[in-house]
Amino acid sequence: MSLLPADPKVRAVLERLHAQSAAQDPELGAYFGRRARAGDLDWRALDEDAHRFMADKMVALEPDKAAFCAQVCRALRARTVVEVGSSYGVSTLHLADPVREVVLAEGGAGRVIATEYEPAKCAAARGHWAEAGLVDLIELREGDLRETLKDLQGPVDFVLMDIWTEMARPAIELIGPHLRPGAVVIADNTTQFAEAYADYFAYLNDPANRLRTQTLPFAGGLEFTVRV
Numbered sequence: 001m002s003l004l005p006a007d008p009k010v011r012a013v014l015e016r017l018h019a020q021s022a023a024q025d026p027e028l029g030a031y032f033g034r035r036a037r038a039g040d041l042d043w044r045a046l047d048e049d050a051h052r053f054m055a056d057k058m059v060a061l062e063p064d065k066a067a068f069c070a071q072v073c074r075a076l077r078a079r080t081v082v083e084v085g086s087s088y089g090v091s092t093l094h095l096a097d098p099v100r101e102v103v104l105a106e107g108g109a110g111r112v113i114a115t116e117y118e119p120a121k122c123a124a125a126r127g128h129w130a131e132a133g134l135v136d137l138i139e140l141r142e143g144d145l146r147e148t149l150k151d152l153q154g155p156v157d158f159v160l161m162d163i164w165t166e167m168a169r170p171a172i173e174l175i176g177p178h179l180r181p182g183a184v185v186i187a188d189n190t191t192q193f194a195e196a197y198a199d200y201f202a203y204l205n206d207p208a209n210r211l212r213t214q215t216l217p218f219a220g221g222l223e224f225t226v227r228v
């Protein structure tokens with residue numbers, strides 16, 4: 001069973017983009033390996049050099065994690081999905097596919113609210129979404145998510161948190177109040193970057209926020225949080 005959506009147009013775009021993203025992995029490994037060996041890398045807040053290096057990188061969510069997110073969206077019959085960190089729009093396509101399924105099957109509205117602040121990534125993502133035939137289901141909020149998510153309208157069914165770790169806490173503070181009971185929030189690499197996610201976990205574990213969380217054993221750890 002393939003991890004990619006069944007629709008041939010979406011599949012073709014995703015096959016190409018996942019391959020492009022994977023092809024950048026050695027360059028990413030070399031950069032962060034060099035910085036780590038030099039002892040001047042702080043994962044809690046990327047510095048200017050790291051931000052500059054990452055500005056044009058895809059860093060797409062791995063296909064198994066993205067497919068899992070799509071399955072959770074299907075199970076939830078998700079119609080309002082928020083993607084925190086969209087880059088070139090790869091995981092956005094994985095999320096928009098099940099939203100389209102529910103809209104086609106049951107009628108009504110559905111959308112993925114995508115967020116990205118690099119203008120070149122936004123332009124490229126729009127092109128990928130149009131090519132895949134899913135652009136009408138995606139609302140891109142271009143700019144710093146700390147501004148663009150301020151006027152979020154709930155209820156939100158599903159959130160993918162795939163962002164530099166320092167942005168996870170500001171994002172969940174804006175989105176958390178709009179989660180419907182039963183909503184799911186998935187965050188990437190929470191074991192690998194546990195220290196950098198400390199303030200995010202403090203939010204998840206605060207009883208006032210009514211969340212229950214568990215780390216799933218995907219590579220790097222995938223945080224699965226339910227609004228109870």
Ligand SMILES: C[S@@+](CC[C@H](N)C(=O)[O-])C[C@H]1O[C@@H](n2cnc3c(N)ncnc32)[C@H](O)[C@@H]1O
Pocket residue numbers: 055058059060061084085086087088089090091092115116117118121143144145146162163164167
């Ligand atoms: C890990 S990548 C997202 C990958 C994407 N989910 C995918 O699977 O294709 C994180 C993205 O978040 C963007 N980003 C980082 N900080 C941001 C902020 N404050 N507001 C909006 N976007 C931001 C980065 O430019 C980067 O493209």
